[in-house]
Amino acid sequence: MMSMKELEKKLRDRFGEGVIDFAIPRKNRLIIKVDASIVKEIAMFIKENGFDMPISAGATDYPKDKRFEVFWVIWSSIHNLVLILKTDIDRDNAEIDSLVEVWRGVQKFERETWELMGINYKGHPKLKPLLLPEDWDEGYPLRKDFSLSPYKV
Amino acid sequence: MYLQIDELIRFVEANFDIIFKIAIFPGIAFIFGFLIFAVWYERKFLARLMVRMGPVHAGKVMGWLQLIADAIKLITKEFIVPRFTLRSLFFLLPILLPVIPAAMVVLIPFGPGFILYNAMGNGLILFLALSTIYPVLNMLTGWVSNNKFTIIGAFRTIYLDVAAEIPLILSIIGVVIMAGTYDLVGIVEAQSNMWFIIPQILGFIVFFIGYLGMTERVPMDFPVAEVELVFGIKTEYSGPLYLLLMEADYVNWLAWSLLMVVLYLGGYNGPNILGNPVYSGIFWTLFKLLIVLTIVLIIKIGYARLRVDQAVRMGWKYLIPLAVINLVLTILIKYILNIYQ
Amino acid sequence: MGIARVEEVEELKDGLMRVSIGPQHPISGQGRILVVTDGETVYDIEIDIGYSHRGIEKILENRIYIHGIVPLERMVMLDTSPITMCYVRALEELYGVEAPPRAQYIRTIILEMNRIISHTYALGLFAESAAWNPAIFLWTTADREPFLDLLEMLTGARWSYSFIVPGGVRADLPQGFKEAAFEAIKFFRERLDVYVDSWIDNYLFEVRTRNVGVIPRDKAIEWGAAGPSLRASGVEYDTRKHDPYAAYEELDFKIITDTSGDSYARGGVRVKEMYVSLDIIEQALENIPDGPIKRSLPQRAPPGEAYARVETARGEIGMYVVSDGKDKPYRVKISPASFRNIFLIEMLPKIEELRFADVPVIFYSLDPWFLDADR
Numbered sequence: 001m002m003s004m005k006e007l008e009k010k011l012r013d014r015f016g017e018g019v020i021d022f023a024i025p026r027k028n029r030l031i032i033k034v035d036a037s038i039v040k041e042i043a044m045f046i047k048e049n050g051f052d053m054p055i056s057a058g059a060t061d062y063p064k065d066k067r068f069e070v071f072w073v074i075w076s077s078i079h080n081l082v083l084i085l086k087t088d089i090d091r092d093n094a095e096i097d098s099l100v101e102v103w104r105g106v107q108k109f110e111r112e113t114w115e116l117m118g119i120n121y122k123g124h125p126k127l128k129p130l131l132l133p134e135d136w137d138e139g140y141p142l143r144k145d146f147s148l149s150p151y152k153v
Numbered sequence: 154m155y156l157q158i159d160e161l162i163r164f165v166e167a168n169f170d171i172i173f174k175i176a177i178f179p180g181i182a183f184i185f186g187f188l189i190f191a192v193w194y195e196r197k198f199l200a201r202l203m204v205r206m207g208p209v210h211a212g213k214v215m216g217w218l219q220l221i222a223d224a225i226k227l228i229t230k231e232f233i234v235p236r237f238t239l240r241s242l243f244f245l246l247p248i249l250l251p252v253i254p255a256a257m258v259v260l261i262p263f264g265p266g267f268i269l270y271n272a273m274g275n276g277l278i279l280f281l282a283l284s285t286i287y288p289v290l291n292m293l294t295g296w297v298s299n300n301k302f303t304i305i306g307a308f309r310t311i312y313l314d315v316a317a318e319i320p321l322i323l324s325i326i327g328v329v330i331m332a333g334t335y336d337l338v339g340i341v342e343a344q345s346n347m348w349f350i351i352p353q354i355l356g357f358i359v360f361f362i363g364y365l366g367m368t369e370r371v372p373m374d375f376p377v378a379e380v381e382l383v384f385g386i387k388t389e390y391s392g393p394l395y396l397l398l399m400e401a402d403y404v405n406w407l408a409w410s411l412l413m414v415v416l417y418l419g420g421y422n423g424p425n426i427l428g429n430p431v432y433s434g435i436f437w438t439l440f441k442l443l444i445v446l447t448i449v450l451i452i453k454i455g456y457a458r459l460r461v462d463q464a465v466r467m468g469w470k471y472l473i474p475l476a477v478i479n480l481v482l483t484i485l486i487k488y489i490l491n492i493y494q
Numbered sequence: 495m496g497i498a499r500v501e502e503v504e505e506l507k508d509g510l511m512r513v514s515i516g517p518q519h520p521i522s523g524q525g526r527i528l529v530v531t532d533g534e535t536v537y538d539i540e541i542d543i544g545y546s547h548r549g550i551e552k553i554l555e556n557r558i559y560i561h562g563i564v565p566l567e568r569m570v571m572l573d574t575s576p577i578t579m580c581y582v583r584a585l586e587e588l589y590g591v592e593a594p595p596r597a598q599y600i601r602t603i604i605l606e607m608n609r610i611i612s613h614t615y616a617l618g619l620f621a622e623s624a625a626w627n628p629a630i631f632l633w634t635t636a637d638r639e640p641f642l643d644l645l646e647m648l649t650g651a652r653w654s655y656s657f658i659v660p661g662g663v664r665a666d667l668p669q670g671f672k673e674a675a676f677e678a679i680k681f682f683r684e685r686l687d688v689y690v691d692s693w694i695d696n697y698l699f700e701v702r703t704r705n706v707g708v709i710p711r712d713k714a715i716e717w718g719a720a721g722p723s724l725r726a727s728g729v730e731y732d733t734r735k736h737d738p739y740a741a742y743e744e745l746d747f748k749i750i751t752d753t754s755g756d757s758y759a760r761g762g763v764r765v766k767e768m769y770v771s772l773d774i775i776e777q778a779l780e781n782i783p784d785g786p787i788k789r790s791l792p793q794r795a796p797p798g799e800a801y802a803r804v805e806t807a808r809g810e811i812g813m814y815v816v817s818d819g820k821d822k823p824y825r826v827k828i829s830p831a832s833f834r835n836i837f838l839i840e841m842l843p844k845i846e847e848l849r850f851a852d853v854p855v856i857f858y859s860l861d862p863w864f865l866d867a868d869r
Contacts (some may be wrong), residue, residue, distance in 0.1 A: 026587070028737060029801060054718045055803075056812050056829035073801065073812065073829070077715065077729065080736055084801060084814070105718025108837050109829070131544035131868060142552060203632045301513045305850065308533045372698055375851070454629045457621075457698045460851045461534060 004030060004081070007049060015042060033086045036070075036096060043072070043085065043102040050078035057099075057109035059117050063144045066091045068119060072099060072106060089119070098124040116142040174269045178435075184255055184404060189220045191403050195450060202454045230392030238299040246294050247394040250401035253290070257283050257408035262338045264421045264434030276337035277329065280412060281322065284367065287405060288314040291376065294398070295386035306385035310376045312461045316468030317366025317373065323476035324356040324363065327483045328416045341420030348419040352486065355479040357417050359472050364413055366464070368406045371453045373464055407442075410449075414441045510537065513850075517545055521623055521854050525836075525864040529853055536848040541836050547868040554826045558793065559585055559660060562823070567654045569830070570866045572615055573608035575601075576806035578658050581826075583739050584802035584815040585660045588795045596785040597662035598741040602778045603675075604648070604657060605740060605804075606771040607641045610682070612807035613764045613771075614638050616861045620761055621693060623858035624702045630693055637685045640678035647671060662788030672779050679772050686768060694765060703758040707842055707856030710755060719838055720831040721809025722763040723860050727755035733805040745777050757859035764861070793821045808832055808861050832866035 008022045011032070019042070021033035034042050056073040071086045089096050098121035100107045110121045111130050118140040121127065129136070139146050165172060174180055193208070197215060200207030208216030234243055259269040260276040272279045288310055295307025329335060331353065332343040343349075350357050366373040377385035387398050414420060418441045421434030459467070515527040526542035550569055554562045566581055567574040579601060586592060593601070615638065618631035642652045647668055649655040657664050693699060709719065714727040724731055732749040734742045750766040752759035797819040803812045809831025816825040839856055842848060848856070 025798075025800075031799075053715045055810070055834075056814065056827065058814070058827040058829075060816055060825040060827075071814070071827075073814065077731065082737075082801060082803070103718070104716050105834065108833065129544075131547040133544070141549060146552075199629075203629045204636050205632060301511050304511075305513070305531075305533050455692070456696065457624045457702050459698065460702065460849060462849065463701060 010049070011042070011045070014045065028081055030081050030083045031086065032083065033088075036087045036089050039085070039087050040097045040099065040102065043099050046074070046083065046085070047102055051076040051081075051083050052103075053077060054103035054105035054109075055082070057106045057113065059113050059119055061091075061117065061142065061144045063091065068094055068117070070096050070113075070119060072103075072109075074103065094119040095122060096120075097122050100124055116140060118143065174267075179258060179261070179263055179269060184258065184407070187407055188400055188403050189217070191406065191446065192220050192399075193217050194446065198447070198450050199454065202451075224396060227396040228393050232393070233389075233391050235299045235389050238297050242293070242297045244394070246290055246297065247390065247397035247401070250287070250290055250294075251397055251404055253283055253287050254401060254404040254408040258404065258411065260337060261408075261411040261415055261438075262341055262420060263438045264431040267421075267431050267435065268338060271336070271338065274334070274336040274339070277325070277335045277340070280337075280408075281325070284408075285318070287401075288318075288367075291386060294390070295376070298386070298389035300389055302384075303386050303388050306376045306388070309461050310386060312465055313366055313369070313373060313376060316465040317363045320359045320468055320472035320476045321363030321367065323473065324353075324359040324479060325416065327353050327356040327476070327479045330480070330483050330487055337415055337420075341415055341422065344419045345422050348417065348422075350417040353417065353479065353483065355475055355482070359476045359479065360413065360417065362467075362472060364409050365449070365452070366468075368409050368449075369402065370406070370449050372456050372459045375458055375461055375464070406446075406449075410442055410445045411438070413445055414438060418445075515853070521858075523862070523864045525862075525867075527839075527853065527857065529850065531850050534849055534851075536843050536850055536853060538843055539840050539848075539853065541840060543836065543864055543867050545868065546865050550869045551826050551828060554823060556822065558821045559795065559823065562826075563656055563659060564654075567656060569828070569869055570806070570808075570832075570863055571653055572863065573612035573807045574654055575604045575608045575658055576804045577811060578656070579605060579740070580802050580804040580811050580813045581815070582658050582660050583804060584800045584813050585791075585795060587800035587802060588798055588815065588817050589660070589791055590796070591661070591789065591791065593662045594786045594789060595741070595783045596666075597787045599778050599782040600663045600667065600787065601658055602741040602745070603775055604645065604655065604663075606774045606778070607645055609771050609807045610768050611638050611641050613768050616807065616858075617689075617761060617764055620757075620855075620858045620861075621699070623854040624699060630689070633685075634689070637682065640681055644671070644675055644678055647674065659788070661791045662786070664788070666787050667782075675775065675779055679776060683769075683772060686765065686772075690765060694762065700758060703761065703855055703859065704756055705754075706757045706852050707839070707848075707859060708754065708756045708846060709838060709842070710845075713841065713845070714755070714838075717838055717841060718834045719809075720834045721805070721807070721861070722760055722767065723809065723835050723838065725749065725751045726759035726763045728753045733803045733810045737803050739802075739804060741778060744781075745774055747774050747777075757855055760859040760861075794819060795821070795823075806831055808863060808866060809835060828869055830866045830869065832861075832863045835860045836862045836864075836867050 004024055011019050011022065015034070015038060017035070019032065019034055021031070023031045025031060051074040053075045054072065055075050057071065059068045059070045061068055067088045068091055069086055069088055071084055074083045074085065075081070076083065087096065096119060098110055100110065100123065107124070107126070108130065110124055111127060113119055114121055114124070114127050115129050115132055132141070176182060193216075197207040208219035210216060211218040211222050234240055257280050260272060260280050262268040292307045292310040295303040295310060328340065328349055331349060332340040334340065334343075365371070369376060377387060387395065390398055421438045423433065423437035425433045427433045427436055510530055510532050513529045513531060515522045515529060517524060517526055524545045526545075528540040528542060529536055530538040548568075550565055553565050557565065562581065563578045566577050569577055614634040618634035621630035622628055645655065646652050648671060649657040649665070709723070709727050711728045714724050714729060719727065728751060730749055730751050735749055747770050750763050750770060752763050795817045797817055799814065799816045801812060801814045803810050811831055812829040814827040815823050818824045838860055839853075842856065
């Protein structure tokens with residue numbers, strides 16, 4: 001059992017500048033914000049430290065700051081902690097490494113985010129449409145600039 | 154013209170017996186009447202066990218006219234035939250299928266001396282010979298429908314046949330040895346003291362499971378497995394052809410149930426409560442038939458369906474050895490009895 | 495609009511066929527199970543969802559918080575209150591408040607009743623998929639009625655209660671609720687005993703479901719299984735214990751696990767969970783404190799983000815709510831339990847030999863709910 005202070009120290013020692021933020025907002029919750037280029041190594045490091053069950057993955061659109069904030073949510077069965085791993089990517093060039101090789105369970109979540117938000121996950125084995133109809137060609141629904149109202153009549 | 158009607162009346166009077174048997178009982182009218190009864194009975198009985206009502210409206214008494222309404226509905230529907238297949242075979246099979254079990258029914262003795270066709274004393278062999286055609290035709294209905302689900306259903310029909318038929322025949326041989334004849338009337342007469350179910354109890358277990366297989370009843374009803382195969386081999390059949398296939402299914406059930414009554418449950422033997430031995434015999438046959446049907450329906454509610462490989466494994470690993478043990482025991486008993494006589 | 499994209503389908507070897515237990519099928523639900531098989535052995539399974547995708551996440555971005563509860567209920571129709579509970583929990587985390595204790599107890603009662611309602615329905619479907627007649631399905635659907643009536647007495651609706659709101663619950667327990675609830679619990683306990691007797695201990699049912707679809711423990715964790723499917727593989731994880739909410743911290747119950755990980759275990763875990771739920775409802779009804787049932791909250795939530803988890807009948811649902819200070823959420827990300835569970839079946843043909851007839855059995859043992867997965 002490792003306390004979160006130790007985890008923070010280990011992370012910062014290993015990755016230095018890559019770890020942008022490490023916050024403990026309340027009991028059992030951990031939010032780590034990292035740099036986009038090293039997200040895969042940090043993910044492997046975190047998995048070795050006991051965070052083994054993927055729960056969720058997705059992204060938030062911040063059009064004003066011209067960024068996407070991509071996140072993965074992992075639970076640790078050893079520490080009983082929920083970790084939210086976040087990173088920022090550029091909105092116009094939305095690409096990020098896929099974490100499928102680290103945690104197999106995020107595969108479908110990343111596929112859904114690709115489809116609804118247009119973020120390309122490099123290295124994902126199967127980026128095929130999942131939720132939307134086959135003949136959908138009107139853009140990415142979850143982005144903020146996709147408006148629900150004008151179903152042009 | 155009077156001459157011709159005269160001749161007709163004389164012909165009917167001379168052959169009244171045969172014409173009555175073919176047309177009314179146990180011939181055409183009986184089979185149709187049984188169909189209506191069996192479908193109604195199954196629907197109503199199962200419904201009550203499932204906390205439902207079953208047919209209620211059509212026909213004031215428990216909704217029995219519902220079946221006639223459904224039959225009329227099915228007959229007036231469109232003939233839909235799949236495209237890339239042998240149309241003639243597609244139409245031919247549902248016409249052939251109900252005929253075969255009906256031919257099996259005519260061999261059964263319903264009362265002492267009351268049998269439609271005695272097959273010169275070889276009724277049992279003719280019955281079994283006819284029954285082996287049925288699964289093959291069933292499989293063909295699955296093949297001719299040109300559909301992935303029906304093909305899988307057709308494979309399963311073959312598996313079912315392989316699993317169920319051989320133990321069945323082995324167990325029947327036990328009965329034949331005990332009765333000493335292939336004649337169905339003779340087998341019933343041999344049970345006048347004791348029904349064969351008691352000395353042949355092992356054989357009866359094998360026969361019962363094989364019977365469930367041949368009539369495609371739970372737990373061996375996987376060719377029409379609604380869960381994975383939409384409707385199995387009968388998926389592409391709709392309208393009047395589906396009605397014919399359903400009839401074939403129920404007449405097959407009738408034929409095998411009657412065989413069980415004749416082979417193991419004493420046939421028409423029973424106390425003479427209607428005065429006339431023939432009428433009493435018919436009554437007892439039908440009564441025992443009803444009990445068999447009810448037991449099969451209760452099993453339908455209470456149990457899940459076997460998987461194909463499990464059924465084949467059970468048939469070959471357990472049922473065949475059991476039937477062989479039964480045969481050996483029967484031969485021993487017969488030998489010992491013969492020595493004492 | 496536009497031409498349908500042609501799906502690139504890989505060529506199959508000779509003798510194999512791709513069967514689509516598709517949207518038009520007696521047992522598939524609103525989704526498609528594509529099975530590559532040669533008639534009996536299964537080589538590959540693929541699940542196709544999206545047939546009932548409604549875009550609830552986007553809808554919630556355009557509704558003020560209290561109005562957002564209603565579309566959320568339509569996400570899953572069977573047990574609607576855990577999902578609204580998750581949203582409300584995330585909101586209460588953002589606001590930094592807790593609901594009053596009496597409201598927490600009432601929430602617990604509703605959540606556990608929902609769990610029972612959902613489990614009986616799911617178990618009926620599971621029995622039907624193991625190729626039963628609809629007998630068990632009809633019995634279990636009929637036996638949910640006492641709980642549906644109780645919830646109607648409390649909230650006014652049978653399945654879409656809109657009862658758990660940020661700050662508490664909307665109304666108090668009516669008179670006569672306690673007595674009616676105890677009677678319903680007694681009745682249901684007897685019915686559960688009947689089910690276990692006639693169906694769980696049934697030889698043919700065991701033959702169909704034992705050792706079918708075994709999910710080993712490490713694979714269950716790696717693939718992110720949830721709920722009874724996870725607990726049946728030996729992982730002791732229940733959000734009610736590991737991340738307590740409502741009144742669970744003060745109630746006494748245990749987590750049901752099983753080690754075999756096959757379909758029979760998954761069904762068995764659900765049945766035992768129903769017994770546990772009945773105990774929890776009894777405890778909650780006996781120990782419920784007095785007090786207010788709701789506190790009023792301001793319409794605008796403070797900016798921040800929160801991740802809340804609640805245990806639905808199918809598993810754990812997680813909601814990640816980001817707020818920027820307005821009265822509508824900026825982003826809501828819902829990770830439903832079925833989304834994690836449905837795809838477990840895709841990995842099974844690679845680790846064990848499956849038969850075609852096993853596919854519905856395994857699929858329904860995972861308690862899939864396509865509406866849940868699609869949102």
